[in-house]
Amino acid sequence: MMRVLVPSRLRAKVRAWLDSHYVPIADHRRDLQDAHRETRALRDELAALRAEVKRLKETPPPPAPDTCRLAHETAQALDGLLQNEVLLWQAVDELRSAGPGAVPDRGTEARPCA
Amino acid sequence: MRVNWTGGRLTFRLDPEDEITGRAADEHPVKLATNTCTIAGVPDDAHPDLFAVAAWTVVAPWTRRRITFDRAVSADVAAALHDGWGVDAGPVAAEPRRTGRALAISYSGGADSVAAAAIYPDAPFVHFRRVPHPRVPNRWPHYRSDVLAKLAARTGRDLTTVSSDLEFTLAEPRPGYPEHHAVAAGALLLADRLDLGGLAFGYELGSRWLGGDRYLLRYTPDNPMWAPHGAWGRLFAAAGVHIVLPVGGVSEAVTMRLALNSDLKDYVRWCLIGTDGPCRNCAKCLYKEIIQAAVERRPLDTPIPPTSGKAKKWLQPPPYGGQEMIAYGLARIPGIEHTMFAKALDHFEATEESTRWLDHCYPPSLDEIPPPWRDQAAAFLTTHVGLMTDPERHRVESWGS
Numbered sequence A: 001m002m003r004v005l006v007p008s009r010l011r012a013k014v015r016a017w018l019d020s021h022y023v024p025i026a027d028h029r030r031d032l033q034d035a036h037r038e039t040r041a042l043r044d045e046l047a048a049l050r051a052e053v054k055r056l057k058e059t060p061p062p063p064a065p066d067t068c069r070l071a072h073e074t075a076q077a078l079d080g081l082l083q084n085e086v087l088l089w090q091a092v093d094e095l096r097s098a099g100p101g102a103v104p105d106r107g108t109e110a111r112p113c114a
Numbered sequence B: 001m002r003v004n005w006t007g008g009r010l011t012f013r014l015d016p017e018d019e020i021t022g023r024a025a026d027e028h029p030v031k032l033a034t035n036t037c038t039i040a041g042v043p044d045d046a047h048p049d050l051f052a053v054a055a056w057t058v059v060a061p062w063t064r065r066r067i068t069f070d071r072a073v074s075a076d077v078a079a080a081l082h083d084g085w086g087v088d089a090g091p092v093a094a095e096p097r098r099t100g101r102a103l104a105i106s107y108s109g110g111a112d113s114v115a116a117a118a119i120y121p122d123a124p125f126v127h128f129r130r131v132p133h134p135r136v137p138n139r140w141p142h143y144r145s146d147v148l149a150k151l152a153a154r155t156g157r158d159l160t161t162v163s164s165d166l167e168f169t170l171a172e173p174r175p176g177y178p179e180h181h182a183v184a185a186g187a188l189l190l191a192d193r194l195d196l197g198g199l200a201f202g203y204e205l206g207s208r209w210l211g212g213d214r215y216l217l218r219y220t221p222d223n224p225m226w227a228p229h230g231a232w233g234r235l236f237a238a239a240g241v242h243i244v245l246p247v248g249g250v251s252e253a254v255t256m257r258l259a260l261n262s263d264l265k266d267y268v269r270w271c272l273i274g275t276d277g278p279c280r281n282c283a284k285c286l287y288k289e290i291i292q293a294a295v296e297r298r299p300l301d302t303p304i305p306p307t308s309g310k311a312k313k314w315l316q317p318p319p320y321g322g323q324e325m326i327a328y329g330l331a332r333i334p335g336i337e338h339t340m341f342a343k344a345l346d347h348f349e350a351t352e353e354s355t356r357w358l359d360h361c362y363p364p365s366l367d368e369i370p371p372p373w374r375d376q377a378a379a380f381l382t383t384h385v386g387l388m389t390d391p392e393r394h395r396v397e398s399w400g401s
């Protein structure tokens, strides 16, 4: 076995360097605990995020406000159209049953100079 | 109004005097959505009076003065339309339909129709199932008619399910029967095939005699919708299908009790929303929970918070439909003073004694059941329910006055 002899001045220098670079053991332990705590918190946060992603994947996205409004307005407009259709047939049937004489003769109106 | 049937598809056209906004027999204003609907799976050779009455259950609110059918009806049906509504109906040429021998139950699956079914354990069911209309957007997809139809099928009764979109002819207040009787449109068209002489509905004391639902809220011996001598009763009879109200003399407390004690209790469903069971959260579930808690004499069990708007109606001072059942519940539910109904107690002086009449059967309702089916109902209700005493009868007859 070989023993390396280090000059004492150098040894002192190294120890000083080490002392300045290494925190006391107590501090070190606290740092480790903090790191642990932070890791745990991060892990929990990650789990929560994963659950949220899963939930969002499973539930359909809420319709955009415009989609709701448009669906509502379209349905309402269609109600009006269907009702108008009924009223149109009512008018058509009324004219038909009244006979051709009841229909205004638009041909003459269109040619006032004839 | 002119009506035309192609198989089970009904098309109707307004006459000049008819309007989009009409009135149902209960005076409720109703707005027309569209002028076609279909009743699936019905024969196309039913008696013309059956086609006429089925059409009338849909178009009545929007018909002012006359109705023209696509096939001649009997003078009896034309007379019933004239006497009941002041409407001229034609053409008239058909022989009247012979009253059939069988009774069927218009089965919804609710407690009232289950109670009616308990009275006639051998009667077949006709179940009305709502399906979407091809021309009207369905804004009510949460109405689970499929669930109700499945439950009806599981009862083991002889069952005919009639699918129809006729409720979508009604735009406002919302899709629904233009007249309450439209639920019977399918049963009417099946009447020849089923040899029907009567159709039993689950309308109870409140609807028949107390002017409940959307109606007058007072004693209504001449109820135009459900009295045998009322407009609708006479029209159905003219077509040989009598309206039968087996539970017309008993309250919803009694129908609830009869339903929960019947063989069909596992299939009872009054909620139109829930899939695996009643949703417990809708206004109807809350109303029925009051009745059920009262019948079972247990505390109210509802997830609805006291601040919810669903309880609002019952916190107002009377009158309103179903008020007699609220009084019945307030008098019987243990701890009701600690629920959302605490405030409603101010409006009622309800005691068990003062609401006991709602546990018994109003005898005139039995006289209204046509003879072929009267004795069976009378025997059942006398044994399982009991008839009202004279003072109890007076409670019915002075209702709302």
Ligand SMILES: [Zn+2]
Pocket (backbone or CB within 6 Å): B271, B272, B273, B274, B278, B279, B280, B281, B282, B283, B284, B285
């Ligand atoms: Zn419900």
